[in-house]
Amino acid sequence: MRKLLIYAVFLLLLVASVSAQQITVAAAADLNYALKDLRLRFEHKTGDKVTLSFGASGNLFAQIQSGAPFDLFFSADEEYPKKLAEAGLAEKASLRTYAIGHLVLWVPNGVGLDRDHLPGPDTLLRDILLQPSIQHIAIANPKTAPYGRAAMAALEHFGLKDKVAAKLVFGENVSQAAQFVQSGNAQAGLIPLSLAMAPAMQGLGHYWELPADSYPELRQTAVIVSSSKRKATAQTFLDYVTSAEGTAVLEQYGFRVPQAK
Amino acid sequence: MILQALALTMRLAVVVSAILLAVGLPLAYWLAFSRWRWKFFAEAVVSLPIVLPPTVLGFYVLVAIGPMSPFGRWYQALTGHSLAFTFEGLVVGSVLYSLPFAVQPMTASFSAVDRKLLDASALLGASRWRTFWRIVLPLGLPGVLAGVVLSFAHTLGEFGVVLMIGGNIPGATQTVSILIYDQVQALDYATANRTALILLMLCFVMLALLYGLRRRTPSSAWMWR
Numbered sequence: 475m476r477k478l479l480i481y482a483v484f485l486l487l488l489v490a491s492v493s494a495q496q497i498t499v500a501a502a503a504d505l506n507y508a509l510k511d512l513r514l515r516f517e518h519k520t521g522d523k524v525t526l527s528f529g530a531s532g533n534l535f536a537q538i539q540s541g542a543p544f545d546l547f548f549s550a551d552e553e554y555p556k557k558l559a560e561a562g563l564a565e566k567a568s569l570r571t572y573a574i575g576h577l578v579l580w581v582p583n584g585v586g587l588d589r590d591h592l593p594g595p596d597t598l599l600r601d602i603l604l605q606p607s608i609q610h611i612a613i614a615n616p617k618t619a620p621y622g623r624a625a626m627a628a629l630e631h632f633g634l635k636d637k638v639a640a641k642l643v644f645g646e647n648v649s650q651a652a653q654f655v656q657s658g659n660a661q662a663g664l665i666p667l668s669l670a671m672a673p674a675m676q677g678l679g680h681y682w683e684l685p686a687d688s689y690p691e692l693r694q695t696a697v698i699v700s701s702s703k704r705k706a707t708a709q710t711f712l713d714y715v716t717s718a719e720g721t722a723v724l725e726q727y728g729f730r731v732p733q734a735k
Numbered sequence: 736m737i738l739q740a741l742a743l744t745m746r747l748a749v750v751v752s753a754i755l756l757a758v759g760l761p762l763a764y765w766l767a768f769s770r771w772r773w774k775f776f777a778e779a780v781v782s783l784p785i786v787l788p789p790t791v792l793g794f795y796v797l798v799a800i801g802p803m804s805p806f807g808r809w810y811q812a813l814t815g816h817s818l819a820f821t822f823e824g825l826v827v828g829s830v831l832y833s834l835p836f837a838v839q840p841m842t843a844s845f846s847a848v849d850r851k852l853l854d855a856s857a858l859l860g861a862s863r864w865r866t867f868w869r870i871v872l873p874l875g876l877p878g879v880l881a882g883v884v885l886s887f888a889h890t891l892g893e894f895g896v897v898l899m900i901g902g903n904i905p906g907a908t909q910t911v912s913i914l915i916y917d918q919v920q921a922l923d924y925a926t927a928n929r930t931a932l933i934l935l936m937l938c939f940v941m942l943a944l945l946y947g948l949r950r951r952t953p954s955s956a957w958m959w960r
Contacts, residue, residue, distance in 0.1 A: 530920070532920060532921065532922075533920045536919070536922055539922070584802060609816055609817065610819070610820050610902070612902070615903060615917070615920075617917060617920065617921040618917075618920045642904070643820045643902030643903070643904055644902055644904065645902070645903075646898060646903070654819075654820075657797065657798070657801050657803065658801055658802040658803060659797065659800075659801045659802070659817060659819035660819075660820070660902075
């Protein structure tokens with residue numbers, strides 16, 4: 475009898491732990507700090523659990539194509555989610571642009587910049603990136619990271635692509651690019667504003683926002699993965715991220731909230 | 736692209752196994768013949784890279800060669816550039832990463848040399864230096880060769896450390912394994928397939944060589960297996 479009771483209690487606990495939903499979210503690395511913040515708030519509110527997996531959008535895209543068990547995908551661009559939707563791997567109706575990303579030039583404190591040539595808005599990259607004290611410039615891999623592509627576009631826009639080609643080092647995703655420059659191994663980095671504003675980067679360097687017309691707009695878009703078995707919970711989380719409360723948090727981390735298209 | 740990465744990887748493997756031969760011989764000799772009480776600590780340290788994840792090694796190396804460490808600043812002052820994202824940086828990381836693969840077979844084959852021969856050599860008045868070159872090294876040669884081949888092959892297959900300290904620069908730090916990762920992530924499966932096949936065949940030839948060598952030598956030198 476007692477054994478049966480213990481068994482029943484055990485079963486109850488099991489059921490209770492299952493009834494709270496758990497979703498797994500694939501997210502672009504530039505969301506690292508913002509989404510962790512949003513997750514805590516969301517979990518507190520709903521009791522559902524959110525597991526976050528960060529990487530370059532292109533890597534996550536490839537993983538979802540290969541059947542990775544994600545419920546929701548936050549990309550750093552709108553191409554990857556659209557491609558998934560077109561291939562029937564993601565729910566077209568759930569496509570939603572949740573933020574506009576910004577690119578910044580980040581330079582660690584120790585780098586001896588020529589103080590007479592600190593940037594004006596147009597000369598920004600040219601004046602800094604060509605200085606001899608800048609030996610390495612970290613960007614995310616343009617093949618898989620939208621921010622890496624944006625960085626290349628900006629370099630091209632300023633006519634620097636060939637001049638700094640030998641200085642470029644490529645992070646596996648934006649987080650690694652930020653880590654390269656935060657640790658001082660690279661003397662400059664073109665990284666997302668959302669990482670430049672992260673607590674771990676504060677006080678260690680300076681950053682300058684790149685003019686918005688120097689690279690294609692980073693329309694960061696999310697989509698629900700078709701193979702998900704928890705689409706309702708995924709939708710609730712996506713709704714929360716794009717709610718007034720969610721967008722306020724995103725803005726805190728340097729994202730701009732998109733106007734309805 | 737593939738050829739450039741392949742050439743770089745081969746160059747890295749050659750340099751690393753040459754350095755490991757130079758470093759490994761005295762280290763293996765010492766590990767095989769020293770009677771120091773705390774020798775097992777040294778053995779444990781040498782073997783660490785076998786069990787440590789490459790991320791631990793990569794992280795430590797990146798910090799050690801960065802401008803925040805005294806070594807990193809010293810190197811920067813000496814050469815005018817930092818070790819991170821350079822071929823030399825990869826060499827440093829790879830030497831540490833492949834150290835046990837060179838030292839362990841060498842130590843095993845040195846230990847297997849009959850002590851009576853060493854005693855006889857000493858009685859006949861040969862110095863330890865001469866004994867090493869005339870007796871220990873010839874008898875331990877299979878182990879030494881195995882150490883060189885293994886460290887070469889292990890460096891070919893290295894990924895994690897290079898990913899963390901390399902910066903993926905074509906021609907400078909983009910090794911074949913990194914290139915394959917790059918191609919797979921960019922969904923360029925056809926090219927990835929070709930590159931992977933080249934590496935697969937290369938590694939197979941290396942190992943076939945290694946085991947062919949093993950068949951022709953007495954088994955005592957292969958205790959590490």
